[in-house]
Amino acid sequence: MPIGLVENQDLSSFNTLAVNASAKYYWAIKSEADLASALAWYKQHSSDLPLLVLGGGSNLILSESFPGLVLHMQSQGIDLLEEDSESVLIEVAAGENWHDLVCYCTQQGWYGLENLALIPGAAGAAPIQNIGAYGVELCQVLESLHCVEIDGIEVDGPDCDDVEKSSHELNNQQCQFAYRDSIFKNPNEPRRIITSIRLRLKRSASLNIQYPGIQQSLKALGVEPEQARPEDVLQAVCNLRREKLPDPSELPNVGSFFKNPIVSAEHYQALKAEFADLVAYPHGEQYKLAAGWLIDQAGWKGHRDEKVAVHDRQALVLVNFQQGSASDVLALAKKIQDDIWQRYQVALEIEPRHIMANGMLVQN
Ligand SMILES: Cc1cc2nc3c(=O)[nH]c(=O)nc-3n(C[C@H](O)[C@H](O)[C@H](O)COP(=O)(O)OP(=O)(O)OC[C@H]3O[C@@H](n4cnc5c(N)ncnc54)[C@H](O)[C@@H]3O)c2cc1C
Structure with missing residues (x-):
């Protein structure tokens, strides 16, 4: 067996929902050489098996046994590529922890990431659903980012030089970012592994503190919003999130379980007429409804099934407090989806990526 390849790896501590899961084959990717060896082995021995790229496992619902190869992205490195008086361009390896990156950049005086503090996971996964928080x-x-196209790689030895050849850069526009979406979620696109991302950060802060929660959190720190520095915003966001969201290491979860549904203006008006305190935000010509509000109003907050529950402070978060399986979590999600449809004729979409027992990804 090649060095680096592990058979029957337990994944229960590699997913923040803490479902019991294992992978038939597993490879920790700490360098380009690891990726080359892993892909060469995959291409030669098991390319008919599914392949899963894993970061922090904070946006995944894993079925019990994954029948293919898991590539666990653990490469490290933050490089300053360019700087001038206004901005810096940094390159971040896929395995860097996202929150540590946010703190590091803010300490360096490289601004723009403060509102995205405390989002779990790895930097390489951040583009997949175009992570977002507080505006x-x-x-x-x-x-831009660098990625490797798995299916474009040709191999004729134990290492594949072609990883470098198949690696290419996608710029921001090519990533086709949208709300919790990107080209990487499109099933008709080639399968890609993101190896690094490049971020353009500002040297002088332009803070985004419109969200009432951030303003309140700043005030609780004794900082008037007009006087806030990026470091204060970072702290305010961390405090706010700790107050509202359960820590996965204490109460396993994947953050928001449902996306905020986007509805037409007519549908929004009809709902608003019936539910005066409906929480919604304009989204182009449509409206984005607060999924948490819908679920809370429908009475689900704190609802508990045998092993899984709706969090008692945040209705958008499902928690797995007794080693429930993916099926337990999805059964609860289905009950909520059906109920929200009945009450509001709104379809709730699941936000995390669900890997089925055959290793295939449920498209969402
Ligand atoms: C408590 C909590 C709070 C959260 N809050 C937010 C929030 O505010 N906003 C938000 O947007 N998200 C939030 N999330 C969701 C999650 O943290 C993000 O989606 C994060 O980017 C996932 O990173 P990860 O490394 O854990 O990805 P994983 O869960 O490991 O993977 C997610 C998907 O990305 C793919 N993937 C991972 N790495 C790569 C790579 N290098 N190349 C190609 N594909 C890859 C995986 O195959 C999978 O399909 C939250 C989650 C939790 C648990």
């Missing part, structure tokens, strides 16, 4: 999305700072 800021990754697409506002991502300049």
Whole structure:
């Protein structure tokens, strides 16, 4: 067996929902050489098996046994590529921890990531769903990324030199970012592994603190919003998130379980007429409804099935407190989806990526 390849790897501590899961084959990717060896082995021995790229496992619902190869991205490195008086361009390896990156950049005086503090996971996964929080999305700072196209690689030895040849750069526009979406979620696109991302950050802060929660959190720190520095915003965001969201290391979860549904203006008006305190935000000509509000109003907050539950402070978060399986979590999600459809004729879409027992990804 090649060095680096592990058979029957337990994945229960590699997914923040803490479902019991294992992978038939597993490879920790710490360098380009690891990736070359892993892909060469995959191409030669098991390319008919599914392949899963894993970061922090904070946006995944894993079925019990994954029948293919898991590539666990653990490469490290933050490089300053360019700087001038206004901005810096940095390159970040896929395995870097996202929150540590946000803190590091803010300490360096490289601004723009503060609102995205405390989002779990790895930097290489951030473009997949264009992570966002409190009015800021990754697409506002991502300049480009490097990725490898799995299916384009030809191999004729134990290492494949072709990884470098198949590696290419996608710029921001080519990533086709949208709300919790990007080209990487499109099933008709080639399968890609993101190896690094490039971020353009500012040297002088332009803070995004419109969200009432951030303003309140700043005030609780004794900082008037007009006087806030990026470091204060970072702290305010961390405090706010710790107050509202359960820590996965204490109560396993994948953050928001459902996307905020986007509905037409007519549908929004009809709902608003019936539910005066409906929480919604304009989204182009449509409206984005607060999924948490819908679920909360429908009475699900704190609802508990045998092993899984709706969090008692945040209705958008499902928690797995007794080693429930993917099926337990999805059964609860289905009950909520059906109920929300009945009440509001709104379809709730699941946000995390669901890997089925055959290793295939459910498209969402
Ligand atoms: C408590 C909590 C709070 C959260 N809050 C937010 C939030 O505010 N905003 C938000 O947007 N998200 C949030 N999330 C979701 C999650 O943190 C993000 O989606 C994060 O980017 C996932 O990173 P990860 O490394 O854990 O990805 P994983 O869960 O490991 O993978 C997610 C998907 O990306 C793919 N993938 C991972 N790495 C790569 C790579 N290098 N190349 C190609 N594909 C890859 C995987 O195959 C999978 O399809 C939250 C989650 C939790 C648990």
